[in-house]
Amino acid sequence: MSTRRIPDATVGRLPVYLRVLLELASTGEATVSSEQLAELAGVNAAKVRKDLSHLGSYGTRGVGYDVEYLRFEISSRLGLAHESPVVIVGLGNLGRALANHAGFRERGFIVAALYDSDVEKVGTEVYGHVIRDIADLGPATQLDIAIGVIATPPVVAQNVADRLVAAGVRAILNFAPTVISVPEEVALRNVDLSLELQILSFYQQREEPGSAEVALGVEHDRR
Amino acid sequence: MSTRRIPDATVGRLPVYLRVLLELASTGEATVSSEQLAELAGVNAAKVRKDLSHLGSYGTRGVGYDVEYLRFEISSRLGLAHESPVVIVGLGNLGRALANHAGFRERGFIVAALYDSDVEKVGTEVYGHVIRDIADLGPATQLDIAIGVIATPPVVAQNVADRLVAAGVRAILNFAPTVISVPEEVALRNVDLSLELQILSFYQQREEPGSAEVALGVEHDRR
DNA sequence: TAGATTGTTAATCGATTAACAATC
DNA sequence: TAGATTGTTAATCGATTAACAATC
Numbered sequence: 486m487s488t489r490r491i492p493d494a495t496v497g498r499l500p501v502y503l504r505v506l507l508e509l510a511s512t513g514e515a516t517v518s519s520e521q522l523a524e525l526a527g528v529n530a531a532k533v534r535k536d537l538s539h540l541g542s543y544g545t546r547g548v549g550y551d552v553e554y555l556r557f558e559i560s561s562r563l564g565l566a567h568e569s570p571v572v573i574v575g576l577g578n579l580g581r582a583l584a585n586h587a588g589f590r591e592r593g594f595i596v597a598a599l600y601d602s603d604v605e606k607v608g609t610e611v612y613g614h615v616i617r618d619i620a621d622l623g624p625a626t627q628l629d630i631a632i633g634v635i636a637t638p639p640v641v642a643q644n645v646a647d648r649l650v651a652a653g654v655r656a657i658l659n660f661a662p663t664v665i666s667v668p669e670e671v672a673l674r675n676v677d678l679s680l681e682l683q684i685l686s687f688y689q690q691r692e693e694p695g696s697a698e699v700a701l702g703v704e705h706d707r708r
Numbered sequence: 709m710s711t712r713r714i715p716d717a718t719v720g721r722l723p724v725y726l727r728v729l730l731e732l733a734s735t736g737e738a739t740v741s742s743e744q745l746a747e748l749a750g751v752n753a754a755k756v757r758k759d760l761s762h763l764g765s766y767g768t769r770g771v772g773y774d775v776e777y778l779r780f781e782i783s784s785r786l787g788l789a790h791e792s793p794v795v796i797v798g799l800g801n802l803g804r805a806l807a808n809h810a811g812f813r814e815r816g817f818i819v820a821a822l823y824d825s826d827v828e829k830v831g832t833e834v835y836g837h838v839i840r841d842i843a844d845l846g847p848a849t850q851l852d853i854a855i856g857v858i859a860t861p862p863v864v865a866q867n868v869a870d871r872l873v874a875a876g877v878r879a880i881l882n883f884a885p886t887v888i889s890v891p892e893e894v895a896l897r898n899v900d901l902s903l904e905l906q907i908l909s910f911y912q913q914r915e916e917p918g919s920a921e922v923a924l925g926v927e928h929d930r931r
Numbered sequence: 932t933a934g935a936t937t938g939t940t941a942a943t944c945g946a947t948t949a950a951c952a953a954t955c
Numbered sequence: 956t957a958g959a960t961t962g963t964t965a966a967t968c969g970a971t972t973a974a975c976a977a978t979c
Contacts, residue, residue: 501887564910940977
């Protein structure tokens with residue numbers, strides 16, 4: 486198989502492979518085998534080959550994968566050929582940390598705008614960006630290509646999501662611990678920090694080994 | 709079936725059900741049907757019943773589930789009967805936001821200690837906690853019941869993980885964008901903020917509707 | 932009893948993995 | 956040619972979901 490629909494599980498691992506490839510490129514490695522890539526990404530070698538086969542045939546039998554070529558291919562597939570603007574709504578502790586997160590820029594994302602509803606915060610600057618009033622976020626705002634990040638209290642999260650969608654946003658990362666609903670064509674992912682701790686709490690108090698890793702598709706130590 | 713091994717996918721949804729049950733309890737609801745719970749948790753009703761059946765038979769046919777009873781059951785199963793200490797290593801933007809995250813305390817987690825390697829930071833206070841030297845984190849530190857949070861740069865993450873494990877930590881939440889390995893008996897979960905944006909970038913640039921939600925087990929809008 | 936809703940079964944779907952033919 | 960490694964097949968496993976008998 487080659488360029489058909491890429492499974493969700495595979496999409497979730499492509500950024501991990503990309504990270505590993507960037508490291509390999511920086512140390513001057515020209516090629517990498519599925520076995521090496523698997524070791525570095527913390528997954529099974531068969532899984533790596535299966536995942537990459539969904540993108541096409543970019544390896545060479547007997548040799549491996551060209552690091553630079555594969556890096557470019559995965560980048561394009563993920564839509565990282567050009568930098569993407571990120572709009573952050575809610576500038577509490579987490580929102581401010583995200584606004585200044587170095588990793589975003591390193592991975593091709595640029596903080597383009599900040600919004601909050603607190604009149605005390607609106608107009609002030611955070612890391613060089615003036616905080617705008619959430620009331621100004623709506624159909625008139627052109628944000629078609631941006632990714633929206635919700636870092637508000639849960640009670641207003643749905644309202645914020647609606648505003649982002651009205652502004653044309655088609656991808657939302659929600660940190661508010663609540664279920665929000667968006668139209669089918671909008672991509673949504675949720676990150677709930679307390680939920681992560683609660684899941685860990687479950688595996689920690691069990692006697693058996695913590696298969697929390699399995700849930701994330703991460704392999705156990707093979708050293 | 710009743711009290712056998714709980715599937716990983718189910719464990720990942722229990723905190724969501726718990727959150728919904730807490731809301732229902734606060735509005736005075738005494739019982740809830742799988743249909744209602746499903747709607748509020750953003751999942752399928754059959755999935756709710758299947759998930760809850762792994763805990764035991766806590767519902768009443770024709771009636772539904774007792775909100776308070778179910779809340780208590782899920783809490784105990786997740787090991788949330790008592791508060792758990794959290795140790796945060798790395799106090800950059802993200803680490804500090806986590807140290808002051810109100811949601812942690814609300815969900816039964818207490819920040820117990822902070823560690824960093826920066827001599828400028830060691831000894832200073834962050835939200836009432838003195839930052840300790842990471843060099844002092846090791847076998848002598850008794851952290852058996854704590855959950856370790858890694859919010860350091862990726863290069864030192866493995867070293868930090870090893871120190872946490874040596875100190876007795878059996879559950880780790882890793883925010884550093886790198887693969888770390890831990891002994892089989894230690895539960896590990898990874899949260900990579902840039903990775904989330906990269907996944908969203910993939911679904912955003914596709915023409916078809918964003919099934920990023922599917923990947924998280926979250927349902928589409930049914931309004 | 933009639934209506935409602937659980938708990939479980941079974942079908943289906945997607946993800947993982949070992950194995951190996953293809954081929955560099 | 957011999958050795959290495961991909962790409963694919965097929966078996967297996969786990970998760971999802973509809974359907975419905977059990978039962979309040």
